Structure formats: C-alpha cells, structure tokens
Amino acid sequence: xxxxxxxxxxxxxxxxxxxxxxxxxxxxxxxxxxxxxxxxxxxxxxxxxxxxxxxxxxxxxxxxxxxxxxxxxxxxxxxxxxxxxxxxxxxxxxxxxxxxxxxxxxxxxxxxxxxxxxxxxxxxxxxxxxxxxxxxxxxxxxxxxxxxxxxxxxxxxxxxxxxxxxxxxxxxxxxxxxxxxxxxxxxxxxxxxxxxxxxxxxxxxxxxxxxxxxxxxxxxxxxxxxxxxxxxxxxxxxxxxxxxxxxxxxxxxxxxxxxxxxxxxxxxxxxxxxxxxxxxxxxxxxxxxxxxxxxxxxxxxxxxxxxxxxxxxxxxxxxxxxxxxxxxxxxxxxxxxxxxxxxxxxxxxxxxxxxxxxxxxxxxxxxxxxxxxxxxxxxxxxxxxxxxxxxxxxxxxxxxxxxxxxxxxxxxxxxxxxxxxxxxxxxxxxxxxxxxxxxxxxxxxxxxxxxxxxxxxxxxxxxxxxxxxxxxxxxxxxxxxxxxxxxxxxxxxxxxxxxxxxxxxxxxxxxxxxxxxxxxxxxxxxxxxxxxxxxxxxxxxxxxxxxxxxxxxxxxxxxxxxxxxxxxxxxxxxxxxxxxxxxxxxxxxxxxxxxxxxxxxxxxxxxxx
RNA sequence: GGGCUCGUGGUGUAGCGGCCUAACAUGCCAGCCUGUCACGCUGGAGAUCGCCGGUUCGAAUCCGGUCGAGCCCGCCA
Numbered sequence: 001x002x003x004x005x006x007x008x009x010x011x012x013x014x015x016x017x018x019x020x021x022x023x024x025x026x027x028x029x030x031x032x033x034x035x036x037x038x039x040x041x042x043x044x045x046x047x048x049x050x051x052x053x054x055x056x057x058x059x060x061x062x063x064x065x066x067x068x069x070x071x072x073x074x075x076x077x078x079x080x081x082x083x084x085x086x087x088x089x090x091x092x093x094x095x096x097x098x099x100x101x102x103x104x105x106x107x108x109x110x111x112x113x114x115x116x117x118x119x120x121x122x123x124x125x126x127x128x129x130x131x132x133x134x135x136x137x138x139x140x141x142x143x144x145x146x147x148x149x150x151x152x153x154x155x156x157x158x159x160x161x162x163x164x165x166x167x168x169x170x171x172x173x174x175x176x177x178x179x180x181x182x183x184x185x186x187x188x189x190x191x192x193x194x195x196x197x198x199x200x201x202x203x204x205x206x207x208x209x210x211x212x213x214x215x216x217x218x219x220x221x222x223x224x225x226x227x228x229x230x231x232x233x234x235x236x237x238x239x240x241x242x243x244x245x246x247x248x249x250x251x252x253x254x255x256x257x258x259x260x261x262x263x264x265x266x267x268x269x270x271x272x273x274x275x276x277x278x279x280x281x282x283x284x285x286x287x288x289x290x291x292x293x294x295x296x297x298x299x300x301x302x303x304x305x306x307x308x309x310x311x312x313x314x315x316x317x318x319x320x321x322x323x324x325x326x327x328x329x330x331x332x333x334x335x336x337x338x339x340x341x342x343x344x345x346x347x348x349x350x351x352x353x354x355x356x357x358x359x360x361x362x363x364x365x366x367x368x369x370x371x372x373x374x375x376x377x378x379x380x381x382x383x384x385x386x387x388x389x390x391x392x393x394x395x396x397x398x399x400x401x402x403x404x405x406x407x408x409x410x411x412x413x414x415x416x417x418x419x420x421x422x423x424x425x426x427x428x429x430x431x432x433x434x435x436x437x438x439x440x441x442x443x444x445x446x447x448x449x450x451x452x453x454x455x456x457x458x459x460x461x462x463x464x465x466x467x468x469x470x471x472x473x474x475x476x477x478x479x480x481x482x483x484x485x486x487x488x489x490x491x492x493x494x495x496x497x498x499x500x501x502x503x504x505x506x507x508x509x510x511x512x513x514x515x516x517x518x519x520x521x522x523x524x525x526x527x528x529x530x531x532x533x534x535x536x537x538x539x540x541x542x543x544x545x546x547x548x549x550x551x552x553x554x555x556x557x558x559x560x561x562x563x564x565x566x567x568x569x570x571x572x573x574x575x576x577x578x579x580x581x582x583x584x585x586x587x588x589x590x591x592x593x594x595x596x597x598x599x600x601x602x603x604x605x606x607x608x609x
Numbered sequence: 610g611g612g613c614u615c616g617u618g619g620u621g622u623a624g625c626g627g628c629c630u631a632a633c634a635u636g637c638c639a640g641c642c643u644g645u646c647a648c649g650c651u652g653g654a655g656a657u658c659g660c661c662g663g664u665u666c667g668a669a670u671c672c673g674g675u676c677g678a679g680c681c682c683g684c685c686a
Contacts, residue, residue, distance in 0.1 A: 025644075030643040033627060043646070063636095080644055088646085105637060108620050112647075115635085122679050173686035193686080220685045233637095348612080348682065449686055518686095573679065 004040025008089045010073045018068040018100065019090060020030060021061055024568055031058045034584065035092075036068060036111075038136055043091040044069050050093070057097040059083070063111060063259070064103035066129075070096045070204060097127045102333045118493050119564070123578040130249055138566050141260065142554040146213055148259040149233055149550075158209040158235065163198040165191060165215070170528055174218035177228075180594040194547055196534050199236040200454065203543040204535045211235035213505050213550065222573045223324065224562040225552055236545030239442060242487050242503050245544045246273070246431055249491065249501075257427055261557050267291065267428040271491075276435045284409020286323075286435070290428040292421035294381075296408050299395065299528060302384035303377055310372035310571035311352070313397050325396075326408055328384040328415045331392035332358040341394075345414065346585030351407040355395040357381060363389045377454035416603050422494065433489040434458070438517060440477050446519030447482070454511070455502035455546070456487040465513050472516040481517050491548065493556055501546025508536045 003019045013320060022036035033044040041213055044067075048055040064197040071094040082088035106128050108117040113133040115423040122129040129135050150160070169176045176190040191513035194216045202210045214234045224229065237245060250271055272290065279286055282295045303323065307314050313323055334342075339356055357367035357378060365378050374378075375379070385393045391441065393413055399405045407437055416422050438447035449455060457465060464484040467475050475481065505511045511533070515525050526533060554566035564570035571577050 025645050025648055027645070027648080028642045028644085030645085032645055032648085034646070041646095046643085047643075049643080077644065080646090082646055084647080105619070107638075112635090117680075118616090118621090122618085123678095170686095174684085196686090218685065221683085224680075226685065350682095409652085452686060455686095477620085506624090572677090576677095 002039035003037045003042040004086055006042060006073055006087050006092070008075050008088050011075045011090060013073045013199050015073055015092060017044075018066070019104075020110075020378045021065045021067060022056075022061050023063065024061060025292060026059075029055075030043065031055065032439050033058065033067070033069075033589065034067065036109075036131075039193055040086050040088045043076075043085075044071065044094050044469055045091050046094045046097060046493060047430060048608055051095055053095045054097045054567075056093070057099060060098065062095070062105070064106055065099055065216075066101040067105070068096050068098045076309075084545070086127055099213050119607035120572065123564075123570070123572065125242055126579050127413075128209060128570065138554070138558045138560070139283045139568060140483070141558055142550075142566050143259050144350075145256065145554050145557060146550065149213070149252070150257040151234070151259075152255045153209075156209070157253070158211045159207055160268050161210050162212065163203060163205065163214065163606055165194040165199075165251065167192045168531075170197075174220050177217045177219050180591075180596060184462075185595045193218050194232060195234050196452065196454065197529070199234060199539050199545060200532060200540075200543065201535055203236055203238050204538065205504075206238075206240045206541075209235075210237075222571065222575060223328045224564075227551070227563060227567065228575055230563070231550040233548040233550055235547075236543055236547070238541040240503065240542070240544050242433065242489060243253060244431075244546065245546060246489055248600075249499075249548075250429075252517050254493070257557075260287060261427070264427050264557075267426045268430075271431055273431040273433060274433070276432055279432045280405045280409075284405040284407070284412060286432050286490060288409075288430065288432070288491035289413055289416060289422060289492075289496040291423055291426050291429050291494060294326050294416055294418045295420065296326055296412070297385050298403070299381055300386060303373075304380070306375075308377060309374055310414075312355075315374075316399055319399045319422040321397065322401040322404040323395065323397040324404050324408055325381065325385050325393050325395040326412050327387040328392045328394060328419065329388075329421070330390050330419065331415070332360060332390040334358065340412065342394065345413065346407050349407045350400075350403045351396050351398060351409050353397075354407075355397070357387075357393040357395070359387050359389055359391045359393070361389050362552055376557065380484045382497060383429050391492065408446055412429070416495075422565070427493060427556075429487050429491060429493050430490055434485045435488040435490070436482070437461075437484040437488075437514075438481055439484040440482060442477070444519060445475070447479070447517040447549075449514075450486070451500055452502055452504075453515065454504045456505045457510070458485045458487055458516070461485050462510070467517070467519060469525065472513055473521060475519070479517070487544070489546070491546070493553070496552055497549075498552055498556075499546050499548030501544065503542070503544030504535065506540040506542050511536065 001015050001017045003017065017035060019035040019037040022034040022041055025032040029048040031046040034041050035044050046054050046058040047158050059481060069092060073093040074093050076089060076091050107125055109115045110131050130139065142431040166179060168188040169178065169188060174193050176193065179189040179191065181187045181189060195212060199210055212234045214232050216232050217229050218481055219228065248516055254266065267290065276286060279288055282298050300323065304315065316323060343354040355369050357365050359365050359382060365382050367378060370378050380394065387393050388470060396404050396407045435450050437450065437455065439450050441448045461484040464480040469476060469480045491501040493500045505514060512525065555563045558566055560566060567580055569577065569579065576582065586598060
C-alpha cells in the first residue's frame with residue numbers, strides 16, 4: 001500500500017500504510033497527518049474519541065518521523081475533500097499508529113518544495129533533498145530517459161555490453177584518473193574517459209551493434225555542465241556511413257523525446273544538418289541554439305572597398321581578419337553601462353572591443369563610430385544586419401576569424417536567452433557535421449585531432465593527409481591536412497553539445513598516417529594504442545558511432561542549466577562530495593601497500609626533495 | 610592558475626560605519642483548539658553576523674588574508 005494509490009472505491013478497506021510524516025495538524029482530540037512516500041500523500045486522521053492509544057502516539061509524532069498506520073479507508077466528509085491531492089477524496093482513519101523511526105528536525109524544509117535552500121546544504125543532506133518533490137521528479141525523469149534509451153536500442157537490435165572501469169591510461173584528451181595497482185607494483189590503471197577503444201574492439205569482435213550507458217571519468221575542472229564522473233550513452237555500429245548513424249540516432253532521439261517529454265515540441269524534423277563551417281559562419285558556434293535567429297552577418301560588403309574610415313576596421317582588414325555583426329532586437333535603447341557590460345563580456349571571450357550601432361525608435365542610427373564610417377556606411381551596415389527600429393547592432397572586428405565567430409556566437413547565445421527569444425519548451429535538435437580533422441598545435445608542432453583521434457577522414461579528403469615536408473612524421477602548419485574534413489558529427493540541443501561521434505578509421509594504414517600527423521612515432525603509437533592497432537590487423541569492419549551526455553540530456557529535459565540537478569550525488573565545483581566528505585586523506589597503510597608515499601599537495605612542497 | 614559574486618538564529622532574507630540591546634518570514638518548543646490540508650490563536654527559546662587580522666573613538670557594515678559555495682576564463686581528444 002503506497003501513499004498515492006487509495007481512491008474512493010477503496011472506502012471501507014482495512015489497510016496498512018507506511019511513510020514519512022509530511023505535515024501534522026493537531027486540533028487537540030483530532031490529529032491530521034499527511035503521510036508521504038514517493039508515490040504521493042495520504043491524509044491520516046487520528047480521533048481521540050475513537051482511538052485514544054493511537055492519539056497518544058500521534059501526539060509525539062513530528063515531521064519526517066517514519067510511521068506505519070493501521071486503519072480504515074473512508075471517504076472524506078462532504079466539503080472536506082482536497083482536490084489538490086490525488087488521494088484527496090479519501091482519508092485513512094487510524095486504529096493504530098506505530099513509530100518505525102523518529103527523526104530530528106531536518107535542516108531545511110522537506111515539505112515545501114519551492115522553498116529556496118543553498119545548494120551546498122542540499123548536497124550535504126542529499127538524502128533529504130531527494131525526499132523533496134522536485135529532486136525526486138528529476139531523478140524519476142532521468143530514469144525514464146535511460147529506460148527509453150534502452151528500449152529504443154533493444155528494439156533496434158543493439159547489444160548492451162559492459163566495459164571495464166579499470167583501464168589503460170592513454171594520453172591526449174582530458175587528464176586521466178589514475179589507480180595504482182597492488183598486484184603490479186609501480187603500475188597504474190586509468191579510469192576510462194569514455195569506452196572509445198573498447199567499443200571499436202567490439203566492432204572488430206563482430207558485435208555489429210553495441211551500446212552502453214557508461215560511466216566516464218575526466219580529471220578536469222568542473223562546470224555547471226561538467227562533473228568528474230558523468231554518464232554517456234555510448235553506441236557503435238558496423239558497416240555504416242555517417243548518414244546511417246545519424247539516421248538511427250535521430251530516430252532514437254525522437255522516440256526518446258516523445259516518450260519522456262511528450263509535451264515538448266521538437267522544433268524541426270528531420271533535424272537540420274549544418275555543415276561545420278556554415279554553423280560557425282551563421283551562428284558563431286558548433287552547437288548553435290536554433291530556437292531563435294539573430295544570425296551573424298558579414299559586414300565586408302556593407303563597408304565597401306577601400307578604407308572604412310575607421311582605423312580599427314582597416315587594420316583588421318589589412319591582416320585578412322573579419323568584421324561581423326549581430327542585431328539584438330529591442331536593445332536599441334540600452335544604456336551606456338549596459339553596453340559597457342556587453343563590451344566587457346566580449347573582451348572576456350577574446351575580443352579587443354565591441355562596436356555598436358543603436359537604431360532609434362524612429363529608425364535613425366546612432367553610434368560612436370558613425371563619425372568615422374560616415375552616414376552611408378552606417379546605413380549600409382544597418383541594412384545588411386537587417387536591423388529595425390529599436391534594435392542594437394553589435395560589431396566585432398578581429399584579425400582572427402575564430403575570435404570573431406566565438407565572441408559573436410557567445411553574445412548571440414547570451415542575448416538570445418536574456419531577451420527571451422528562445423522558447424524554453426521547444427527542443428531544437430540539430431546536427432553539425434564535417435568538422436575539420438585537425439587543429440594545429442603550434443606549441444607541440446603537430447596536428448591535434450579536433451575530437452577523436454580515431455575519426456575518419458572524408459573519402460574525398462583522404463589525399464590531404466600528407467605533409468608539406470613529405471615526411472609524415474614532420475608535420476607543419478601549412479600541411480594540406482589542415483584542410484581535411486572528418487566524418488564527424490555533433491548533435492546539439494538548445495545551444496548545448498549533447499553528443500558527438502564519427503565514422504572511424506578502420507584501415508591500419510590510414511590510421512597510422514593520421515596518428516603520424518598527430519605527432520606519434522610508430523613506437524609511441526604501438527606503446528599507447530598497440531591493442532587496437534593489432535586488432536585492426538584481424539579484419540576490422542568499417543564502423544562508426546556516437547556518445548551522448550545523459551546528464552546534459554536529462555538536465556535539458558528538466559529545464560535545468562546544471563547537471564547537478566539531475567544527479568543523485570554530484571560533487572561541488574572543487575570536486576568534493578559534501579555528504580561523504582570525499583576525497584579524504586588516504587590511510588598510510590593503504591598506500592604503503594601500493595609502494596606509494598604521499599608527499600602532500602604540490603603547493604605545500606618546499607621545493608627540492 | 611586567474612576574474613567575478615555570495616557567506617547574518619535551523620532555513621530563506623533585511624540591515625551595509627554609531628539609530629543593532631541585529632529585524633522580518635518560516636521552522637522549533639510549550640499551551641489551547643474535533644474537519645484541517647501552507648490549520649488557527651497565545652507565549653517562549655534561538656545569532657557574539659564563515660574564520661583570522663587590520664583601519665577606526667566605534668565594524669555585521671570598510672580593508673587585507675583565509676576557508677566554503679556558485680558563475681566564468683584557462684582546461685574539458
């Protein structure tokens with residue numbers, strides 16, 4: 001018997017019901033107790049005239065006591081029904097009240113779901129926080145999400161396979177968590193950043209269609225959308241093209257969305273598929289929020305040939321930079337300090353400045369740079385940006401087109417949310433694909449995989465995986481490899497990166513070429529990736545897949561901007577668990593056994609030994 | 610590693626150099642109440658304002674440091 005299931009039809013039944021005291025109302029001689037479990041609330045009535053013993057017990061009951069009630073279900077008196085409760089038409093008239101456990105007064109309100117509580121306190125008493133409705137509902141939604149994901153995969157013939165948590169450390173990417181080995185003194189395991197190599201090995205093994213709800217670990221600084229450990233839906237398929245993977249994943253996402261949040265409309269079907277360069281050009285982001293427009297416009301044409309009259313713009317042009325803008329609707333009357341704040345935002349993200357043109361309600365443009373550009377160019381810019389009366393045009397000029405895109409992209413996202421342009425209910429999924437294979441790392445003088453070192457190159461770009469020097473192990477900035485595009489796709493939802501994947505390189509020869517560009521010698525390659533390279537010699541099928549962030553997906557489904565809100569026991573930004581007080585000092589015996597000596601935090605060391 | 614914000618009874622906030630002997634709401638405790646459901650009424654307890662130091666005649670309030678939490682940059686193949 002749960003606290004959410006009794007209805008008028010149950011009137012007359014003798015029931016045994018247990019739960020937590022949500023609230024107690026004492027009339028002296030008549031006590032009401034709202035009994036709560038995760039299924040709902042049921043009102044218990046204890047009447048002194050009818051059950052004096054039960055009243056004696058109920059007298060000392062307090063919030064969050066755990067009770068078991070024996071009693072009789074009865075329809076409530078006419079006029080006393082509570083339409084706000086599922087069980088509001090009935091009550092249980094208690095014959096006996098047994099206290100299964102007492103409870104201290106909780107440190108915050110368990111029975112008032114909307115009462116704000118500092119998050120650190122919620123984390124310290126997470127078991128109480130989860131008793132509260134909002135947290136409970138989010139965890140249940142997450143459970144439904146995972147359930148729907150599994151259903152969709154089983155139906156499509158995927159096999160769920162678990163992979164080890166104790167793994168081999170691989171360089172690149174994020175920092176590994178390291179686990180010292182006792183059986184092999186001096187050696188370490190690493191926790192997986194993702195099951196990437198293992199899933200590819202499962203393809204070599206002929207598993208054909210694999211998926212896993214996998215825990216991943218990355219020892220990097222935390223953010224609202226990043227935890228040290230997090231959960232990915234990891235999947236891989238054999239004999240597929242980019243299209244096949246995207247088609248399956250898209251169908252799966254639609255199915256899951258409809259099952260878990262049926263009330264939330266999916267903005268566009270099929271999902272828009274945007275080329276990486278288009279995404280950067282139009283939205284300044286590889287994870288664009290498509291719920292609103294406010295696209296980036298290039299001002300090259302509007303500013304005309306020759307000098308613009310504005311030195312900053314001319315200098316940027318002289319070095320081949322870009323000048324682009326967005327038009328923020330309704331912000332034309334922004335105050336000086338508001339615009340200063342936006343300029344500060346722009347600077348924080350790498351821009352040297354932020355020019356603006358405000359269009360008055362009467363359509364006249366005002367700008368500090370109008371005196372340089374002249375009326376004609378200002379008018380052309382307003383027209384190019386399609387800015388109307390009351391709008392604010394924000395212009396970023398920089399020698400680096402990356403900076404221009406990034407700053408305007410972040411401004412666009414920030415202002416889109418501030419101005420309420422994004423419908424919070426809509427799910428705007430989109431694909432971004434054909435990422436560049438590599439990015440030049442000028443410090444290490446090599447090409448870095450933009451996503452995954454195993455990502456495949458587009459067949460027509462395969463010939464670009466060469467170096468100017470002719471020696472594959474001597475990459476340089478001007479290599480054709482910089483232009484190579486990967487068979488790589490990301491899925492974005494409402495401005496968040498939900499997941500990413502690729503069709504992999506399954507031919508050893510090509511993989512070795514790619515790894516060489518990434519700065520690995522043959523020896524190093526074999527030392528680090530010997531397992532998978534060896535496997536590729538035994539008949540690797542073409543394969544590809546994707547990994548999606550379950551925490552982010554659940555957060556977006558729950559209208560949260562923070563994945564801690566959809567995790568039962570998350571860590572704080574400094575990586576601590578406030579409830580269990582992890583991490584904690586190791587027991588000297590534990591690490592002595594591992595042949596380790598703890599020297600304290602690096603900052604505490606006095607240098608030298 | 611860096612920038613910004615926050616820290617005041619159990620909880621959430623107000624107070625931002627003297628009017629503070631720190632206010633309000635809620636919770637808690639006690640008493641009364643037989644139809645409430647955020648029950649009501651009466652009374653009561655509860656804080657040296659995160660911690661350390663400084664400025665000042667005087668500090669919750671200003672300054673420095675430190676600890677904790679959050680947002681962000683770096684970092685996150």
